[in-house]
Amino acid sequence: MSYLVYARKYRPRTFSQVVGQQHISRTLLNSIRSGRLAHALIFNGPRGVGKTSMARILAKSLNCLQPDDGEPCGQCDNCRSIDHGSFLDVMEIDAASNRGIDAIKSLIEEVHYAPSTGMVKVYIIDEFHMLTKEAFNAFLKTLEEPPEHTIFVLATTDLHKVNQTILSRCQRHDFRRIAPSEMTQALGDILRQEQVEFEPDALKLIAQNSEGCMRDAESILDRVVSYSGDHIISADVMELLGIAGNDLLISIFTALQQQDLSRILEALQQAGQRGTDMQPLTAQLMQMCRAIYLARIGVEQRDLDSMTRSALQELGSSFDVTQIDIMYSILRECFVEMKHSPFPQYDLEFALFKCTQLAPSVEVDRLLAAMEATPNQHQELPEDPGLPPQPSPATQKKTPEPASHQELTDISRLQQQLVKELAQEQPHVAALLHNSQLRRGDSDESYVLMVPPHQREFFTEEKQQTLQKNLSALVQKPSRLVLRSDATSTSLAAQESQLQEQRSEQLRQQLLQDEMYQDIVRRFQGSLHSFRLLKPGDVGDQA
Known part of the structure; x- marks a missing residue:
């Protein structure tokens, strides 16, 4: 031939x-x-x-x-x-x-x-x-x-x-890996010489899936031309390579944001029916995670179409940077373990389920300012209606005694100060600490950190040592920190949420009793439809 x-x-x-x-x-x-x-x-x-x-x-x-x-x-x-x-x-x-x-x-x-x-x-x-x-x-x-x-x-x-x-x-x-933009231009030159029409996005997909290798890109292009004929479109490239489109990836992250497990399962089932391999799909989700992070911090991504950029900006505003960071770590771990798994789709499903459980981190300075403004509102912790059976005496020795009201006040302030000190140098550790609850141990120098089970794996040995070192410096004596998984403890993030709800309800009641508001309601025969506290800059953004 x-x-x-x-x-x-x-x-x-x-x-x-x-x-x-x-x-x-x-x-x-x-x-x-x-x-x-x-x-x-x-x-x-x-x-x-x-x-x-x-x-x-x-x-x-x-x-x-x-x-x-x-x-x-x-x-x-x-x-x-x-x-x-x-x-x-x-x-x-x-x-x-x-x-x-x-x-x-x-x-x-x-x-x-x-x-x-x-x-x-x-x-x-x-x-x-x-x-x-x-x-x-x-x-x-x-x-x-x-x-x-x-x-x-x-x-x-x-x-x-x-x-x-x-x-x-x-x-x-x-020799360097070839940039996608240069590769896309070279592939376009080849197709123009071959007199084959193409969508620019189709060539971008080929470049993105060639790992900087020009020979691989040309080989993929050869296959796509044989498959599509004289007109190459993005859908053909995705079907041939077994990869998911941005619409599917965005729908998965939207379901993560909404904690919609059934929608996640439906999206993965749809990907499987298209012939999409789960490991490349996981890699694409990692890339999308990076794109959401860049959108969150305001980096312009010109290689994406306007519709995708708009969706990424919306997703970026729905997640905070700590959530995105942890999601990326979960997906990366899933990608590595998937190589030796008999059920890669199940691995990805459980990884995404774990991502839905991530609570948003809280701005530490705003939390501390709110707690200082209303120092007593966050001290009462709600009782858990589903308390487990009383442990045996042997177990009771290992479990911290229930804290008194004054102890809760002191330990909460201690945890707040510890979060504040870690926020600048170790923001990831501060965010993990903020989503946990610090309690007294069975002695003056021991403390127990109650950690949500789905975040336990992120407390590495190095992070635990960092927490213990900063805790000892803060209390000015050697201290011992023990981690314990507990899904029922009330974290600082939950306390702030309670405080915010209390504050919001208090202001709502003040608004309902305000004479000017009542006069407006009477004049226009209206009623209060919704109520939201504005953050700094919200008024300027809406103007």
């Missing part, structure tokens, strides 16, 4: 055609123009970003009969022979299949012969890190002092496996 896949047909032929590696193209061109090209180069970078293509272009430039300011002409016999892989003085060796000392000995013997048809002999050794230790050692002397007519280009995807002595003898060039 004469058909060439896009990755081969549109392989770059000159330095200027290499996508996303301008820093290396410029360095090599300047070295060729000034005659300062090193005798050994090592090209390091991920797969499919242009290492071997750049090596071939370098070989053409050094052997071109009619170079144009360092660029190969691409038309002379030498350039064409190199493009076809038939040029005798450019040898490509796959170190993955020729990794032993015998292959290197054969290369060393050939190195000393002069070029047969070209000006420079170029040896391109791909996957160089795959050579054995003996092969590395045999190659050292030749690499250090090669003949004047020889250039070595060593390409690797795993630089740390290369012998350090060899690295010291080479000029290193690090």
